[in-house]
Amino acid sequence: xxVTNPFHRTVRPHVDGSYTSDGCWAMIRHPAYxxxxxxxVRAYLILQDDLVEYLxxxxxxxxxxxxxxxxxxxxxxxxxxxxxxxxTAILRANTYTKVGNLNMDTDYFKVEKSHFxxxxxxxxxxxxxxxxTRQPFGAWAAGTYQPLAWYRxxxxxxxxxxxxxxxxxxxxxxxxxxxxxxxxTAQFLFEDFSPHVFLVAEGYGSVFDPEFEPAIGSFLGVxxxxxxxxxxxxxxxxxxxxxxxxPFVKYDFDSS
Numbered sequence: 485x486x487v488t489n490p491f492h493r494t495v496r497p498h499v500d501g502s503y504t505s506d507g508c509w510a511m512i513r514h515p516a517y518x519x520x521x522x523x524x525v526r527a528y529l530i531l532q533d534d535l536v537e538y539l540x541x542x543x544x545x546x547x548x549x550x551x552x553x554x555x556x557x558x559x560x561x562x563x564x565x566x567x568x569x570x571x572t573a574i575l576r577a578n579t580y581t582k583v584g585n586l587n588m589d590t591d592y593f594k595v596e597k598s599h600f601x602x603x604x605x606x607x608x609x610x611x612x613x614x615x616x617t618r619q620p621f622g623a624w625a626a627g628t629y630q631p632l633a634w635y636r637x638x639x640x641x642x643x644x645x646x647x648x649x650x651x652x653x654x655x656x657x658x659x660x661x662x663x664x665x666x667x668x669t670a671q672f673l674f675e676d677f678s679p680h681v682f683l684v685a686e687g688y689g690s691v692f693d694p695e696f697e698p699a700i701g702s703f704l705g706v707x708x709x710x711x712x713x714x715x716x717x718x719x720x721x722x723x724x725x726x727x728x729x730x731p732f733v734k735y736d737f738d739s740s
Contacts, residue, residue, distance in 0.1 A: 575595070
C-alpha cells in the first residue's frame, strides 16, 4: 500500500523512485503545502551567506575540524535554532498535539520516521580530506534515538559558553549546516520560491559526485534517500488532485 495523498511539508519519492514523477514536485508551491515557505528558505540563505563567509577564514579541510571560536559558536547556535524551528514546523503542520517545549529525543526524533532524515547525505563542493560528505542524521539510521553530536555541542555551548566553547568546533558547525540543508530539502526539495519557473536542479559535474544535486542555495550538494520502502512512497497524479482545496493529508506524529 502506497501513500495516495502527500503529507504537508514532506518530500518523498514516487513509486518509481523519482522525486519528480508526474509533476508531483509542483505540490511544493501549492499554498496549502506549507505556511509561508519562502521565509524558511530566506532564513536558511541568510545564514548560509554568513557560513560561506566564515569559510574565508577557516579552510574547509579535515585538519581544521577541531578548530573552535566564538564566531563558530554564534553560527552553530543560529544553525541549530533554525533546525529546531524547521522540525517544529513539520510537527505542527501535521498531527502533533503535544504542547509546551519540544526536545530532540522524544519529539523531533519522530521526523526521522516521516522524512527518512538519516538517509540524506550532504557534500561540500571543495574539501581537503575525507570529511567532505556528511550524514548529519546518520545516528538515527537504526530507528532508535541516538544523540547527534553536533546538536549536543550546540546545547552545551548555548547553556554554558564559558565552559563549553571548545565544543563550538568547525566539525560541529559544518555538521549543523548540513543538518539544516537536509531539513530544507526534505520539505522543499530544490525549490527556493523565487519568481522563476521551477526547474529540477542538475549536478555540477566534477564539483559534486554524480548522485548529488545542488541543494537550495546552490552551495552544498545533497543526495536524496534511495531506500524508502515502497509502502511509504507517494503514488498520486498531481494533475488529478491539485484542484482540491487541500490535496494534502496530515502525518500522524501522535501515533508514531
